[in-house]
Amino acid sequence: MTSIPFTPELDVHPEVVAFFDAPTNTISYVVKDPDSNACAVVDSVMDIDYAAGRITYDGADKIIAYIEDNKLDLQWLIETHVHADHLSAAPYIQGKLGGKLGIGENIKIVQETFGKVFNEGTEFQRDGSQFDRLFTDGDSYKIGGLTVRVMHTPGHTPACMTHVVGDAAFVGDTLFMPDGGSARADFPGGDARTLYQSIQRVLALPGETRLFMCHDYGPNGRDIQWETTVADEIEHNIHVGKGTDEDSFVAMREARDATLAMPKLIIPSLQINMRGGKLPPKDEDGKSYLKVPVNGL
């Protein structure tokens, strides 16, 4: 499992611009082909005031303005996984700028799991058809002249994929910055041992590969950061660095996960993100509603 299903192109340097969403500590990216106007958006965020049931698009509008101001051609909207802590703005951005929406093929497993949790009816398709493309391990796609390679890196969720383009890799929640360690592996379908093996795959990329995180929480009061390298993670990651073995990682991860509360936005996030970022179908009054499964998570 630690093998990489392609040859990394370290002499290719995609341009990466980050957008930090402070309420959810999420980092979204615009990834641009240096030789054309083609770009992709990775892990965009739709704003929600959950207490008020209000959805807005301030963060997504900043990304849209950046793409328009720089006259970029948006070709892909990528979700590294089904996020449980923020809502995706991919359909909103797609509606304004076009592009194809892609996620890992195991979205079907996630849809099956959470379709049950939220007692969805038959109108909720569990076949990934809300997305334009479902990626498999070793798959590739183009952003202009750039070739992006996709590696299946499950463990945090079954559908997690790492997207590798030139010397850059978008790891989703497979890894955090070295002083943040790794993401939890206790959501339904998550598994600490699987996560360890996926992390080893990411760490098997060349040492100089630039790694871009989906989240950062600024541990120990440091400023927010989102970029590191494979070599830095191998040397310094507090959960998997310096050759941490699988059993030690699993023991640490499972003990830690047992202490973590559910993410504040997990209930709206899953219901919307399992639909590719779309709201549930409207009721007969023309409004969309979110459910709260009592003792269901």
Ligand SMILES: [Fe+2]
């Ligand atoms: Fe996540």
